[in-house]
Amino acid sequence: MTxxxxxxxxxxxxxxxxxxxxxxxxxxxYDVVVxxxxxxxxxxxxxxxxxxxxxxxxxxxxxxxxxxGFRSIREITALLPTAKIIVMTGNxxxxxxxxxxxxxxxxxxxxxxxxxxxxxxxxRAFHIYHLEQQNRILVExxxxxxxxxxxxxxxxxxxxxxxxxxxxxxxxxxxxxESGTGKEVLARALHHLSPRAAYRMMAINCxxxxxxxxxxxxxxxxxxxxxGANKRTVGKIETANEGTLFLDEIGDMPLALxxxxxxxxxxxxxxxxxxxxxxxxxxxxxxxxxxxxxxxxKEGTFREDLYYRICEMEIHIPPLRDRQGDKLLLARHxxxxxxxxxxxSVTGFSGExxxxxxxxxxxxxxxxxxxxxxxxxxxxxxxxxxxxDLGLTNTDGVSINxxxxxxxxxxxxxxxxxxxxxxxxxxxxxxxxxxxPTLYDLLKKYNIPLQGEVV
Numbered sequence: 333m334t335x336x337x338x339x340x341x342x343x344x345x346x347x348x349x350x351x352x353x354x355x356x357x358x359x360x361x362y363d364v365v366v367x368x369x370x371x372x373x374x375x376x377x378x379x380x381x382x383x384x385x386x387x388x389x390x391x392x393x394x395x396x397x398x399x400x401g402f403r404s405i406r407e408i409t410a411l412l413p414t415a416k417i418i419v420m421t422g423n424x425x426x427x428x429x430x431x432x433x434x435x436x437x438x439x440x441x442x443x444x445x446x447x448x449x450x451x452x453x454x455x456r457a458f459h460i461y462h463l464e465q466q467n468r469i470l471v472e473x474x475x476x477x478x479x480x481x482x483x484x485x486x487x488x489x490x491x492x493x494x495x496x497x498x499x500x501x502x503x504x505x506x507x508x509x510e511s512g513t514g515k516e517v518l519a520r521a522l523h524h525l526s527p528r529a530a531y532r533m534m535a536i537n538c539x540x541x542x543x544x545x546x547x548x549x550x551x552x553x554x555x556x557x558x559x560g561a562n563k564r565t566v567g568k569i570e571t572a573n574e575g576t577l578f579l580d581e582i583g584d585m586p587l588a589l590x591x592x593x594x595x596x597x598x599x600x601x602x603x604x605x606x607x608x609x610x611x612x613x614x615x616x617x618x619x620x621x622x623x624x625x626x627x628x629x630k631e632g633t634f635r636e637d638l639y640y641r642i643c644e645m646e647i648h649i650p651p652l653r654d655r656q657g658d659k660l661l662l663a664r665h666x667x668x669x670x671x672x673x674x675x676x677s678v679t680g681f682s683g684e685x686x687x688x689x690x691x692x693x694x695x696x697x698x699x700x701x702x703x704x705x706x707x708x709x710x711x712x713x714x715x716x717x718x719x720x721d722l723g724l725t726n727t728d729g730v731s732i733n734x735x736x737x738x739x740x741x742x743x744x745x746x747x748x749x750x751x752x753x754x755x756x757x758x759x760x761x762x763x764x765x766x767x768x769p770t771l772y773d774l775l776k777k778y779n780i781p782l783q784g785e786v787v
Contacts, residue, residue, distance in 0.1 A: 339363035340458055341382035345373045345404065346420070347392050351445070355386070358447055359454075368392070370404040371762070377412050378765030383461045384454060385417045387437075389428060398428050402435060409436035414464065416457040420445075478521040481514070482665045485655035491518070491647060498645060499525035504597065506582070506619040506642050509649030512699030515620040516580060518649065523576040528616055531575030534568045539584035546589055548605045551596075557606025569602055569613055576616045582642065583623030583634065594638045617642065652694040652701065662698060663689050666705040667717070679715045688719035743778045746771070755782055 342362040346352050347369065356364045365380050367373035369392050376382070385408065389401035405417055416438035421429045429440035438460075441453055478492045498505060499522055507515040516535070523533040541549050548557075552567030569577055579585070585593065596602055597617065601610040619642045628634035652659060663681065671678050681689065694700055708721035719725050745764065753759035761771040775782065 340384070341365065341380050342454070343367065343373065343376055343380065343382035343385045345370075345385065345387040345391065347388065347390075347395065354445070370400055370407070373404055374407055374411065375762040375765065377408055377415070378763070380765075381412060382415060384457050385415050386420065386454070387417055388420045389425070389432065390422075402432065405432055405435050405437055414461070414468075416461050418453060418457060478518075479524060480517045480521060482658070482662050483655065484657045484661055485650070487650050488655055488658065491649065492521075494647060495522050496525060498522065500527060502616050504617045504619070504642050504644045506621065506625070506646050507649060508621055508625070508646060510651045510697055511622045512697035513649040513651060514698050515622075515649060516578070518647070519576075519578050519618045519620060522618055523578075523616075526576070526616065528575050532572055533576040533578060534572035535578040535580060536568050537580045539581040543586045543589075546586065547592065550589070550593070551602050551604055553605035554607045557604070561606065564604070567602070567604065569596065569615060570604075570611060572615045573613050574615070576618060579617065579619045579642075581621055581623075582619040583621035583625055583628060587633070587635065590635045590638050594635060594641060597638075597641045652697045659689050659692075659694070659701070660686060662701055663705055666702050667709065670706045670709040674709055676709050676712070677715065678709055678712050678717055680717070682716040682718050685717050685719045685722060685724070688722060688724040692724050739778075742774070743780070746774055746778065746780060750780075750782070757782075 340362050342359055343365045344352065344355050344359075345367045346355065349368075352366050352368070356366060365376050365382060367376045373385075373387070377385075387401065387404060389398045390396065391400040391404060394400040401419070405419070408415065408417060413436075417432075417436065419429060419432040419437045419440040420443055421432075421440055422443050425442070429442070432440060438457055439453055441450055478495060481488070481492055483489060483492065495518060505519075505522065507518055509515055519535075520533060523529060536549060538546065548565070548567065550567050550569055552565050552570055553561050555561055555564050579593075596613075599610075600614070601612050603610055625634055625639050625643070629636045629639050652662070660681075667678070667680070670676070689701075696703075704722050704724075705717075707723070708717045712718070712721045746760075749760040749763045753763060757768055757771060761768045764771065766774070774780075
């Protein structure tokens, strides 16, 4: 039973009428749905979304073969990847059972049916299904996947999981994305999760250091190497030994220096300016840029060999405007921080301000949002921050009416189903997972005319 008291959904795909009845009777503790062929099975999957599917491999019109059964597994897995498919095979059919598992089936069972064994297999499948379901819910609810990262957007959560996987390695990573998307925050997360966390992370902005000073900043210099070099000075790379070197805005590095950086990445040794000694350095390199390095390679402004050396793993960070649910999440995070810092009595954002935050494009991304919220906390004279306090008074409102969104999506799905089936009502209803009368009701509800209707 589910928590709501409803029976668990079990779909049985079996063309043998006698076995259908036997299995339906035996599994009366479940809400059993039966299908005799692949097309009916797909319609049942759309309509009922069963947790577990018990399927025979020999399905019509290929009862003696297995290809129709394999096709069913492929299409069901694509349609409902969370469902657990248990394949029923005949004796001496172990090879096909293994092939079914490789295609996405959860388990297999060899005929003839032994009720107690099949019960145990199904109970285990339902248990695993519910564990995976709980895990998916926990992942979806996760909002602070890494220290310093505030996100609930699926793409950002995937990036955070990638960072966690990469952290223990020495892979050279390059973070790309618009200015203000949080590239340095992710680079620091990569360092703090790595075995090098006990050592230093040295950052240098390649766009902020003058070209004539960049080499000495990176590699250091010996006493007397140039006018004003009164003592030996260690560079950023050497200082970061056993730690992490973060090269921000690497796309702005001069071409002449790119060659020297490439040599360091290949040899893992440096030579200070004015020096003659090769110094071995053990450092993990992380880069970031808001430029299109591939385009720069084509234009000849960035070395192709260096590009492939620093992009052993390239991670693109999406702009804030494309991050679902993250705008208000981040705005409230910054609001808490700056209310505490300024001893402010502001309690939150007005409804108008929240809509403005959602509708605004945020060309400056997270950096712009932080600045606007910080200023709004200082300037706000009421208990709630208005769109005027944020400087977003010209922003158009955003519709967040769930009912309207649902209606639009439903109408779009119906039109697409009718197009795919060439206005065949029966086929369209199966594709949508509804009955024919229900589809007729929906057509009337949305005032969708039928041209050349096929029943």
